[in-house]
Amino acid sequence: MSGKIFLVAAESSGDALGADLARVLKQRDPSLDLAGIGGALMEAEGLKSQVDISGLAVLGFIDGLLAYKRVKIAVEAAVATILVAKPDVVVLIDSWGFTLRVAHGVRAAAPEIKLVKYVGPQVWASRPGRAKTLAAAVDHLICIHDFEVPFYAPYNLPCTVCGHPALGRFKQGDGAAFRARHGIGRDEKLLLVLPGSRPSEIRRIGPTLWRGAEVLKRDHPALRFLVVAASAVRDSVVAQAPASALIVDEAEKEDAFAAADASIAASGTVTTEVALQGTPLVVGYKLGWITWALARAFLFKGKYSTLMNVAADAEVAPELIQTRLTPANIAKAAAPLLDDSAKREAQVHAQNNALDKMGRGGRQAGEIAADAVLGVMRA
Structure with missing residues (x-):
């Protein structure tokens, strides 16, 4: 031995x-x-x-x-x-x-x-x-x-x-195959919603992300929702998601990320995983108010919470933290990623540059x- x-x-x-x-x-x-x-x-x-x-x-x-x-x-x-x-x-x-x-x-x-x-x-x-x-x-x-x-x-x-x-x-996902498996048309808009991997994140962040998704749907009636649920928190994710949302397991994660037109996601490793699939995203996060007050007063000194943004030293992916995490702000930040192909491509390009700085390859x-x-x- x-x-x-x-x-x-x-x-x-x-x-x-x-x-x-x-x-x-x-x-x-x-x-x-x-x-x-x-x-x-x-x-x-x-x-x-x-x-x-x-x-x-x-x-x-x-x-x-x-x-x-x-x-x-x-x-x-x-x-x-x-x-x-x-x-x-x-x-x-x-x-x-x-x-x-x-x-x-x-x-x-x-x-x-x-x-x-x-x-x-x-x-x-x-x-x-x-x-x-x-x-x-x-x-x-x-x-x-x-x-x-x-x-x-x-x-x-x-x-x-x-x-x-x-x-x-990283494993390149097959977005076209995912859409075909789940009966999603090539031209249908698909929004990926990722409320976190911890129960506390899902409890604090999930409801706001879903309300933001519903605001987006008012202007995009055909918009479809997609969720990838980790097994440890699947029940909590399912309980929050609208009945019409497509919920898949982590086995389809890469394909699901690649299939989406845009994502709204809780800050964490998953933001890097989504960006690697070429999908633009909006990042949100919220702590308990006592923790947030302590963090702002004594602990958190960085400009950004998302590693891509830290690497780029710029807000490549829009960040909506604490008081800025509102349904209206989510919809405002995500709508251009669904509606404006130039803005979508520009953000994907910036995300790719940040990933290169993080050591991709x-x-x-x-x-x-x-x-x-x-x-x-x-x-």
């Missing part, structure tokens, strides 16, 4: 990263002993989780307080599972609060285990002091962007830049991450 690596993911996006990393690690060295905590995608790669991660995808101050006991129990279970497994390396994937607590628990009980953080906190946007906190907790960081590295240099935390994982996972993030993890293990 050449070594044991333990992967930890606490929500669906991390589960996807963990599954991709596990797949590449097995390709690199079939003799590796891989174990982990995650979801269905990691389990499909042979990493059956002994800790239930459902309900850990929390966001915001109030949601965090409400979930504190559940997170505390899950952290204790995760640390105990890792200590029994006795891995050489633990890879802590995304989910800042949860994985940091796991890192502290493992480091205190078994300092000989090497710790790697895969996707760091957004120190470039808020709370740069987290760079020092992370550097004291782990041995290596695999981050997404070059501009993150200088934040960690003062604390001597080794960093590997992998690029945005969505770029590496380079090595896959999973491959770079796997090499970094193996390097830490063998050092």
